[in-house]
Amino acid sequence: MVTTNPKRILIADDNQSNVILLDRLLRQMGYETTPVYNGQAVIEAIETAEFDLVLLDVMMPDITGFTVLQWIRERYNLDQLPVILISALIEDENIIEGLELGANDYITKPIQVDILQRRVETQIKIKTSVDKHVYVEQQLKETTELQNRLMRIASHDLKNPLANIKLAITLLETDLQDNTILQLASEQTDRMENIIHEFLELELIKHNTMQVNLSPMTYQENLIGVIAAYEAAAAAKGITIQCDLSDEIIYADKNRLEQVLSNLVSNAVKYAALDTTISIWDSQEDDMLTFYVQNIGEAIKPEEMNKLFQPFSKMHTRPTGGEHSSGLGLWIVHQMMEAQHGEVGIDPDFKDGARFWVRLPLYQEELVAC
Structure with missing residues (x-):
């Protein structure tokens, strides 16, 4: 379900000063943050929690940002978990490599605060829009499946009453004096009507509003x-x-x-x-x-x-x-x-x-x- 909770951003940089500054800036922007200081910690954090954006330093000592990015893209596409690479590597080939590996954006150091703010906001807006779209699609799919299921259920449960009515009518043809058979036919008709009404209401169970x-x-x-x-x-x-x-x-x-x-x-x-x-x-x-x-x-x-x-x-x-x-x-x-x-x-x-x-x-x- 799409929620309005503060968006969560994972910050990864082996430079503690950079992490502190990014953490303070993003919190002032209203985001929840989780700081980590190496590539392995990024992987462990993503395996145990959900994030809306990852700010990922490229040059980290144990596992490089490029390697971590490859690991992320094997599990999440660009819409599911956006990643902004941050690096002092400013050559075009480094930027191209990062984008080809699946980065949503690339920011060079030293970081310009206003550029970082705009690019973070852009990625969060895209992620939020995609999440809403996925949620609506899922709700439509579930509603369609439930409607089809209701029709199948109704047809299934109407078969038994109909069979009993047919049997009652057959017996009526040979014994018109037995009023109990007429009563049975009437009761089964009422039951069919109740089943139709109940299964029109069954969709409400999904939303906990069924009477x-x-x-x-x-x-x-x-x-x-x-x-x-x-x-x-x-x-x-x-x-x-x-x-x-x-x-x-x-x-x-x-x-x-x-x-x-x-x-x-x-x-x-x-x-x-x-x-x-x-x-x-x-x-x-x-x-x-x-x-x-x-x-x-x-x-x-x-x-x-x-x-x-x-x-x-x-x-x-x-x-x-x-x-x-x-x-x-x-x-x-x-x-x-x-x-x-x-x-x-x-x-x-x-x-x-x-x-x-x-x-x-x-x-x-x-x-x-x-």
Whole structure:
């Protein structure tokens, strides 16, 4: 990020008197300075701190300024770290050599104060302008990437509700008396609308301005609609869903928590072996309540654990019923949990399938009141 902090200048000269005079002059101009007295010290300073300009004496005893300049240009271009060479060598070939090696400017000794001031100001202005340009380019790139990601996420998470609506309509054609099917279709439509709205807001997470409406609730009340949405898909694979949830109250955002649980249950059904059981339970740990979803199936490789919550990550595991997976679901879960001050993870010790968990704070009325 571009900052308005004082610019930092590294002064390198083996003559202590020159360093003292340059240091005093540059500080009077409003710059922060770091003085060093040999070439090795220049290299060490640049390796440990960031500078906006280097004033580099050519004739230093251990490593010459030309050699140090070569080292700098192997790592930084002229825009990233400008260098002004200062030297008593006034011959044209010396000046040309310095410029060819990558110096931004060349000042001869004895130094004329007004010339030094103008040339330092010029290099600092150029560096500041370049930094701003790079920053704006980076922000535009990140914004474009985020917009593309949001579109992919929205399309991914709309597929499950649409599939459930299609199934509900198919069942309606054979059983018009069952009003619960109509209700399921209505709920899934509402859910699609919520997902679209949420992912339009997701860009705000990047700037820490996303609105999250936290309120007291239980995992169980949020899970009812989720189970109803996926029990048909589970039954088609011979999968049973068993729940053992407490009445403990957590502090969460209802819509975002429902989306989290929906992704976890959807993945559990998608990757579970046929004719197995998905287990869902919660457990209190200090002032947090952890929700678990566990299926039986192919285990995730240890070396892939760190990629689980990254966007578009692809694992060796495959859905057991030929379902589609874009690699976005768990990244969505991670974003939603962060927005609610919660956590998400996987138990690396469970080897018979996958055991995912999300953790949220227990509701404490006195803390909310504060």
